[in-house]
Amino acid sequence: MSEVILCKSVSCADTSGKHIFHSFNRRSPLPSDVHIKIRYSGVCHSDIHCGRGDWGPKSYPLCTGHEILGEVVNVGAEVSKVNIGEVAGVGCFVDSCRGCEECKEGEENYCSGPGGFRGTYAHKEREDLVPGGVTQGGYSTDIVVDERYVVKVPEALNRAEAAPLLCAGITCFAPFIQAGVRPGMKVAVAGLGGLGHMAVKIAKKLGAEVTVLTRSQSKVESALAMGASKVVVTTNEEEVKAAAKSVNLVYNCISASHDMVFYLSFLKNRGTMIVVGLPPEPIANLKASALAGRGLSIKGSLLGGIKATQEMIDFCARHNIVSDIELIPATPEAVDVAWERTMKSDVKYRFVLDTAATLEKEFDERAKKRAKLA
Amino acid sequence: MSEVILCKSVSCADTSGKHIFHSFNRRSPLPSDVHIKIRYSGVCHSDIHCGRGDWGPKSYPLCTGHEILGEVVNVGAEVSKVNIGEVAGVGCFVDSCRGCEECKEGEENYCSGPGGFRGTYAHKEREDLVPGGVTQGGYSTDIVVDERYVVKVPEALNRAEAAPLLCAGITCFAPFIQAGVRPGMKVAVAGLGGLGHMAVKIAKKLGAEVTVLTRSQSKVESALAMGASKVVVTTNEEEVKAAAKSVNLVYNCISASHDMVFYLSFLKNRGTMIVVGLPPEPIANLKASALAGRGLSIKGSLLGGIKATQEMIDFCARHNIVSDIELIPATPEAVDVAWERTMKSDVKYRFVLDTAATLEKEFDERAKKRAKLA
Numbered sequence: 068m069s070e071v072i073l074c075k076s077v078s079c080a081d082t083s084g085k086h087i088f089h090s091f092n093r094r095s096p097l098p099s100d101v102h103i104k105i106r107y108s109g110v111c112h113s114d115i116h117c118g119r120g121d122w123g124p125k126s127y128p129l130c131t132g133h134e135i136l137g138e139v140v141n142v143g144a145e146v147s148k149v150n151i152g153e154v155a156g157v158g159c160f161v162d163s164c165r166g167c168e169e170c171k172e173g174e175e176n177y178c179s180g181p182g183g184f185r186g187t188y189a190h191k192e193r194e195d196l197v198p199g200g201v202t203q204g205g206y207s208t209d210i211v212v213d214e215r216y217v218v219k220v221p222e223a224l225n226r227a228e229a230a231p232l233l234c235a236g237i238t239c240f241a242p243f244i245q246a247g248v249r250p251g252m253k254v255a256v257a258g259l260g261g262l263g264h265m266a267v268k269i270a271k272k273l274g275a276e277v278t279v280l281t282r283s284q285s286k287v288e289s290a291l292a293m294g295a296s297k298v299v300v301t302t303n304e305e306e307v308k309a310a311a312k313s314v315n316l317v318y319n320c321i322s323a324s325h326d327m328v329f330y331l332s333f334l335k336n337r338g339t340m341i342v343v344g345l346p347p348e349p350i351a352n353l354k355a356s357a358l359a360g361r362g363l364s365i366k367g368s369l370l371g372g373i374k375a376t377q378e379m380i381d382f383c384a385r386h387n388i389v390s391d392i393e394l395i396p397a398t399p400e401a402v403d404v405a406w407e408r409t410m411k412s413d414v415k416y417r418f419v420l421d422t423a424a425t426l427e428k429e430f431d432e433r434a435k436k437r438a439k440l441a
Numbered sequence: 442m443s444e445v446i447l448c449k450s451v452s453c454a455d456t457s458g459k460h461i462f463h464s465f466n467r468r469s470p471l472p473s474d475v476h477i478k479i480r481y482s483g484v485c486h487s488d489i490h491c492g493r494g495d496w497g498p499k500s501y502p503l504c505t506g507h508e509i510l511g512e513v514v515n516v517g518a519e520v521s522k523v524n525i526g527e528v529a530g531v532g533c534f535v536d537s538c539r540g541c542e543e544c545k546e547g548e549e550n551y552c553s554g555p556g557g558f559r560g561t562y563a564h565k566e567r568e569d570l571v572p573g574g575v576t577q578g579g580y581s582t583d584i585v586v587d588e589r590y591v592v593k594v595p596e597a598l599n600r601a602e603a604a605p606l607l608c609a610g611i612t613c614f615a616p617f618i619q620a621g622v623r624p625g626m627k628v629a630v631a632g633l634g635g636l637g638h639m640a641v642k643i644a645k646k647l648g649a650e651v652t653v654l655t656r657s658q659s660k661v662e663s664a665l666a667m668g669a670s671k672v673v674v675t676t677n678e679e680e681v682k683a684a685a686k687s688v689n690l691v692y693n694c695i696s697a698s699h700d701m702v703f704y705l706s707f708l709k710n711r712g713t714m715i716v717v718g719l720p721p722e723p724i725a726n727l728k729a730s731a732l733a734g735r736g737l738s739i740k741g742s743l744l745g746g747i748k749a750t751q752e753m754i755d756f757c758a759r760h761n762i763v764s765d766i767e768l769i770p771a772t773p774e775a776v777d778v779a780w781e782r783t784m785k786s787d788v789k790y791r792f793v794l795d796t797a798a799t800l801e802k803e804f805d806e807r808a809k810k811r812a813k814l815a
Contacts, residue, residue: 169710177710177736179686312553327729336543336551345730353727355701356719358741362551365739367732
């Protein structure tokens with residue numbers, strides 16, 4: 068067996084959400100594997116929920132991150148999708164059953180095999196490859212992934228700004244394509260955060276007329292700059308009234324508890340609300356008659372398949388769509404702050420770890436310091 | 442102005458839901474109007490809810506009924522859809538704004554004009570035609586309707602059994618067509634009543650594999666006879682477990698309060714639950730994450746447009762799909778009993794008033810009796 072790859076990471080130490088430097092091994096590339104040297108890694112809300120144990124107990128240290136972009140440094144003998152030296156991306160999952168109807172139809176994001184898809188972090192590893200192991204994500208120097216779960220990233224895209232496309236981008240793009248977003252369609256985006264700002268940009272370039280629904284007067288200007296034709300400040304009753312029944316689609320990416328039924332009021336008859344945010348409470352006061360009477364739908368959506376992810380990233384490259392980011396060093400201190408600020412929506416609009424520039428260097432320097440002290 | 446048409450009816454007297462004989466006028470046909478002599482009229486749950494005041498106060502006497510089938514006895518000069526002597530049907534609405542995008546696209550059922558579509562009964566009449574008037578439905582001898590809101594009924598269909606297609610039939614057919622129900626698709630029907638039994642028959646003839654979800658062991662045999670491949674008795678835990686995540690579509694036509702989230706469990710990932718029943722309570726314990734995680738949708742649906750209604754009735758004629766009915770006299774006593782029994786789901790599966798054979802005769806005889814007594 069060839070040698071495993073020593074991988075350095077910024078990992079979550081425990082449910083406090085505090086980070087530490089930590090190293091672990093990646094498997095040596097199998098014939099169908101791609102070894103990526105990670106350059107940039109986005110910070111997603113899910114990292115924080117998972118790291119803090121909101122979604123059940125995890126084993127620590129846990130390296131999160133599923134908006135991964137880097138350079139291919141090695142490939143197995145069977146790999147044909149990418150070549151050494153090319154830019155590649157990895158999103159929210161690194162494997163799936165490959166046999167269920169969802170996988171066969173290219174929607175691995177809804178894999179109905181045992182346990183569903185294998186998440187990029189905090190999921191059980193393949194028992195034959197890493198017995199008892201848990202997947203580790205992108206706040207790290209290296210990742211090894213089967214080529215089926217890798218996308219090729221066009222050179223044209225700014226790499227740091229493109230990293231968030233791997234989760235935030237596809238989470239908008241996939242349901243938009245399914246809903247047939249196109250010129251003439253009116254789309255409202257509820258919540259202008261990491262997801263929402265991508266949704267505005269993508270819907271706009273798909274040809275839709277975009278309205279942003281936000282509580283913050285302060286976001287009006289940036290929403291318009293991103294391509295929204297209209298912004299409704301939802302605390303303003305008159306604006307809300309004027310926008311009633313005005314759009315075909317509401318893209319609801321609010322993850323905090325909120326009144327979902329309120330956002331249905333912006334839909335024209337026959338409209339659809341796509342829900343991708345995951346507020347912890349059940350939807351309140353939703354009557355079947357409110358849906359039936361106006362022919363409304365609520366459609367849940369989770370990520371997108373690999374085929375759609377490739378289409379998304381090619382689409383974004385053609386239209387120069389990237390995320391607005393704050394680039395931060397890949398150090399425990401910087402990630403701690405980024406997590407805190409993300410939870411307060413205090414980021415415009417996505418933190419991205421400058422992994423290649425900082426992680427290995429800082430990791431090694433601190434290791435040296437510790438050695439000296441000892 | 443030509444003469445109005447004297448129309449005899451069985452009308453709801455007040456919120457008690459008790460019926461009386463009652464006469465009123467129908468307008469003389471306008472150039473685009475069709476005058477139909479009503480032969481059969483189905484009894485729908487909505488008649489009862491509306492008549493009893495569950496949906497707000499109404500003016501009485503109120504003649505309900507929106508599953509209307511009869512013979513064309515007169516047409517205005519501009520009418521081209523039907524000829525005198527042909528069989529025609531009228532469903533749940535008799536007019537709409539004709540100018541909104543929904544009307545223009547043939548989905549008058551979602552008319553977004555002021556007040557929405559004009560319901561066949563208990564809606565405001567056109568002020569220019571019947572000032573201050575209220576529409577009156579099909580438990581009557583005659584109806585006059587603009588040809589745009591009339592469908593032509595193929596001769597092949599049994600007329601009494603076809604009457605319920607005008608509401609129950611289209612309420613299944615329209616969302617099935619929109620959802621692409623076709624061979625290879627697995628459809629579950631939740632609730633085997635007036636709507637559900639039509640849904641089974643229509644889904645089957647569209648090529649789907651149909652599962653019926655019912656609480657009643659007693660309905661298993663009839664469900665299979667109607668074309669279901671499988672029946673899940675929902676009180677049987679093992680049957681429920683075995684049927685988890687097995688269908689693409691759940692057609693939920695349960696109108697009583699029930700656990701909607703339970704019925705989502707039968708959906709495969711990416712499945713859709715169509716809701717047409719109108720339980721009074723909000724949907725309980727539905728989390729956005731339950732929809733998003735599996736890519737599930739809940740789609741409300743109300744009736745169908747006139748174009749779809751014509752397609753539905755032609756489809757049913759081709760496949761000999763009709764309702765299972767209990768034919769009853771169009772007398773106040775019989776309708777009172779029918780309403781009581783419908784509310785207890787004690788009907789297989791739809792009451793139909795034998796209007797032509799009984800209404801006029803009984804109405805006149807009682808009038809004579811009253812005259813003698815006076």
